[in-house]
Each structure stands twice: as C-alpha cells, then as structure tokens.
Amino acid sequence: MFHRGELITVTISGYAFGGNGVAKIPTDDGDFVVFVGNTFPGQVVQARVDKKKKRYCEAKLIQVIERSPLEVVSDFQEISGAPYIYVPVAEQEKEKEQSTLEIYRKLGGFQDIKERFDTFISSPVHYFYRNKMEYSFSCIEHNMETGEDIDDAFAVGFKRRGTWWKVENLNKPSGMFDQEWETKLIQIRNYLKLSELPAWHPPKKTGFFRHIIVRKSFDQDQLLVNLVTSSEGLKQFDVEAFGLLLKQLFGERIAGFQHTINDDVADRSKIENGSCKLVFGKPIVIEKLLGLSFEISMESFFQTNPKSAELLYTKALDYVFEETIPENDIVMDLFCGTGTIGQILATRRKDVKIVGVDIVAEAIEDARRNARHNGLENAVEFYAADVGKFLREHPEFSGRISSIILDPPRAGIAPKTLQKVIDLGAKNIVYVSCNPSTQARDADTLRKAGYELEKLSLVDQFPHTGHIEAIAKFKKK
Numbered sequence: 001m002f003h004r005g006e007l008i009t010v011t012i013s014g015y016a017f018g019g020n021g022v023a024k025i026p027t028d029d030g031d032f033v034v035f036v037g038n039t040f041p042g043q044v045v046q047a048r049v050d051k052k053k054k055r056y057c058e059a060k061l062i063q064v065i066e067r068s069p070l071e072v073v074s075d076f077q078e079i080s081g082a083p084y085i086y087v088p089v090a091e092q093e094k095e096k097e098q099s100t101l102e103i104y105r106k107l108g109g110f111q112d113i114k115e116r117f118d119t120f121i122s123s124p125v126h127y128f129y130r131n132k133m134e135y136s137f138s139c140i141e142h143n144m145e146t147g148e149d150i151d152d153a154f155a156v157g158f159k160r161r162g163t164w165w166k167v168e169n170l171n172k173p174s175g176m177f178d179q180e181w182e183t184k185l186i187q188i189r190n191y192l193k194l195s196e197l198p199a200w201h202p203p204k205k206t207g208f209f210r211h212i213i214v215r216k217s218f219d220q221d222q223l224l225v226n227l228v229t230s231s232e233g234l235k236q237f238d239v240e241a242f243g244l245l246l247k248q249l250f251g252e253r254i255a256g257f258q259h260t261i262n263d264d265v266a267d268r269s270k271i272e273n274g275s276c277k278l279v280f281g282k283p284i285v286i287e288k289l290l291g292l293s294f295e296i297s298m299e300s301f302f303q304t305n306p307k308s309a310e311l312l313y314t315k316a317l318d319y320v321f322e323e324t325i326p327e328n329d330i331v332m333d334l335f336c337g338t339g340t341i342g343q344i345l346a347t348r349r350k351d352v353k354i355v356g357v358d359i360v361a362e363a364i365e366d367a368r369r370n371a372r373h374n375g376l377e378n379a380v381e382f383y384a385a386d387v388g389k390f391l392r393e394h395p396e397f398s399g400r401i402s403s404i405i406l407d408p409p410r411a412g413i414a415p416k417t418l419q420k421v422i423d424l425g426a427k428n429i430v431y432v433s434c435n436p437s438t439q440a441r442d443a444d445t446l447r448k449a450g451y452e453l454e455k456l457s458l459v460d461q462f463p464h465t466g467h468i469e470a471i472a473k474f475k476k477k
Ligand SMILES: C[S@@+](CC[C@H](N)C(=O)[O-])C[C@H]1O[C@@H](n2cnc3c(N)ncnc32)[C@H](O)[C@@H]1O
Pocket: 301, 302, 303, 335, 336, 337, 338, 339, 340, 341, 357, 358, 359, 360, 363, 385, 386, 387, 388, 407, 408, 409, 434
C-alpha cells in the first residue's frame, strides 16, 4: 500500500506524540497506519508519503482539505510553525498529555506512569506568547489565497510548509508573536520593497533581504530588531532611514536595531553569522523572571515563553525543595544555559552553592553577568564545558551533591554523560526536558541505576504546536 513520494488523502482519527496525526486504513491484514505530522483528529488532509514500512508509513502534510469539527477558525493567519492555532487549547492539552504518557509507557517502560503523573500546567497566556520570531524574505512567494507560486515577488513571512524556498506573506498576526509587530509587518514589507533591492532567492542564493528577527521583552514591552541582508547592492540601501521607519512605527518600543550582513550561502543555520552593526539603541533587552533580571541579546538562548517558564521553573524547584538539602551543600544545574534555574534557586535558599555547566561559552558569560546584576555572584559558579568532560575532570564533586537539575537539549543526555551524572551519587535528580521521548529513554537508564521516577509534570510551554515540556523527579532508592 502506497509508495514513497505518493500524494495521499486521509482522515486523521488519532493523535500520537510530537504532533503526529494518525490515520488508519483497513486492509485484509488489519489496519495500515499513516502518521502525518502537524495534523489533528477530525481533519481530512493531503500528504506526501515520506517513509514507507510494511505496516505503516510517515507522510508530510501538504494541505488540510477539511478542518476538524473541533477547530474554530479565527482571524489569526495560520503559519506552519503553529499548526493547531484553530484547535481549542483544552483539546490540544488533552492530546499532549495522553500522547506524552503513552511515550513514557512505550520508550521508558513505565506502564504505571498514570500513577506517577502529577499535574499538567497550562501556559498562562495562550496567544502572542513568544519572545522571539524569525521571518524570512523570498522572491518566490506562495500565495495562500490562489495557491499559486509567484516568481519575482517580494515576500516576508514564514516558509511554506514543507519547503525551504517559498515564503507566504504574513498579512495579519499569527497569534504567536507580538500583535502590533505582526500587524505592521505589512508596512515594513511595503517600505523595503520600494528600495527595489531584491528579496533573497533561496535556490539561486542571491538577492539582498534575507531575514528579519525580533526579540521581545515582556517586562519592558520592548523589541530588538535584527535585519539580515547580503552585501549585494548594499550601497543602495539606506539602513538609517529604515531605522527611522521602525521608530515611526513603534516609537519607544524599539530597544535597538541591528543590521547583519551575511553572505554565507547557507540559509537559516547561519542567520546570526556575518558582521553585525548596531544601528541605534542597545543590543539587548532585559526580561524579568520570578523577580530576577536577565539581559538577553539576539543570540542568547532564553525560554521562548517567559510567562510559562516561570511556572516551569517554580515546579522544578518545588521538586528540588521537596527533599532535604543540607546547609552549604552543592546543587548542580547541568545544561544550565544562561543560568536562570540556578539563579532562581539561589534566591530561595541562600545557604547552598550552585554549580552550573553549559557547553556554550557565550551562555556562561551571560549567566555570570546576570548573576552579578542580580547580586548572586557569591552563590553561583558557572563553567563553560561539556557536562561529561566537566564531570570527568572534577571528581571532587562525587558524593558531595544532594540534588542535580538536568535540562539537556532535545537529543537528551549522551549515555556516557548520564553515567557520569549517576556516578555523582546524588539523592535527588530533577530532569527538565523539551523532548519527553529522549527523557523517557534516559528515565529508563536512571531506573536501572537505582533511581525511582517519583513524579512527572507537563508544562505547555508551546501552545498551538506539537511540543511539550516535561519535569521528572527521581529519588535514589
Ligand atoms: C534546554 S537548554 C537549557 C536551558 C536552561 N536550563 C534555561 O532554562 O535557560 C539546553 C542547554 O544544553 C546545552 N548543551 C548542549 N549540549 C551540551 C553538552 N554536551 N554539555 C553542556 N551543555 C550542553 C546547550 O548549550 C543549552 O544551553
């Protein structure tokens, strides 16, 4: 049944972890299962078969032909990064919870996960919650109304689902990022188009305008803007005049405007590369989390949904403090990024030392600077290193740690590194993850090493997407 590359139309009847809609096609040998990413039960969709196995296949969504009866179409423009914008949040949350618990059963072998499940924390804001957005320019536009592709266009918005070359103009807010910014993006597009410099041509890798990236501070209600162009035709572009337009459109809300010149042929991955000049203002915004201030530059990692991150961190730290931490003990914040969790912990317990480790040197510099500004420099120590290497080179911590916080990237923790973490002999481990499938795998390793999974909570950091954040609490038996 079906072959790779085939265009199929299926009705989605179920939901699997990670935003995969499930369609079942009856055959003489039982159901043949089709997984289609970014779809929802009740939708009829057109999709292209990508991977084919004997009993199932994976297909990429091309278009939703019929909406699910659950969906409520609103005035937001649907973008590929937010496939569930029309699905009521309660329905999204229900599917996320069930599918995440199922992945814990399947990949972690925790058949009794329901009994260990603590709570599902909803995002305190469901719309306009993101603090960073990256828009692409392309001279190949996919017109959403007519379905046509237009060459020699000037499009600014997001890549058409499943393509890296076509851009759909963002004509109204997506419901994900700042409402005023996205309402006025059309004026920015019209202004830049008048320069007669071309938008980027992704297949040819030529053109001038490449990306526009915006960082937001909710606390200050300010925006930091970075326009990325090539140097092709640079002399014709009046960057100061564009800065004035930003000031006219957004006034005091613009904290700073940067211009990055990037001639690298690689598209998204090199977005922050090239030479960057601050045209006016500051190259940072300041965000507040649970009373602490964090300076965020364009490049720094910072939780995308800060209001929800407060709830995530509070829950993670509640788990840490459920156990006794002796005075002057060390708590490790491994994969600490800009050190937010460790610093917040330090405000709740003044008599413990925090050791944070992250592989990105810039993130550690941010962590140290922020700790100084927050008056916490004596409570925290940050190291720029690979966690596995750090633990190998610092055997002195072994047996001296009562609690560890882990917050690794989506890939989870490398087996050798996890073994080093286990060798520390901590009584408690709190594991925060943006990918519960790798967390469930690591939870199985921790269980085999004598750690019991006591509790699991889910935090909906990313409404309208298939993503979910999970916090697991482990205790040494
Ligand atoms: C999900 S982020 C953690 C963010 C941080 N806890 C926060 O909330 O701001 C994962 C972090 O792991 C870091 N990382 C990835 N691989 C690493 C490794 N092998 N050793 C140390 N840090 C690593 C990344 O630089 C990133 O900052």
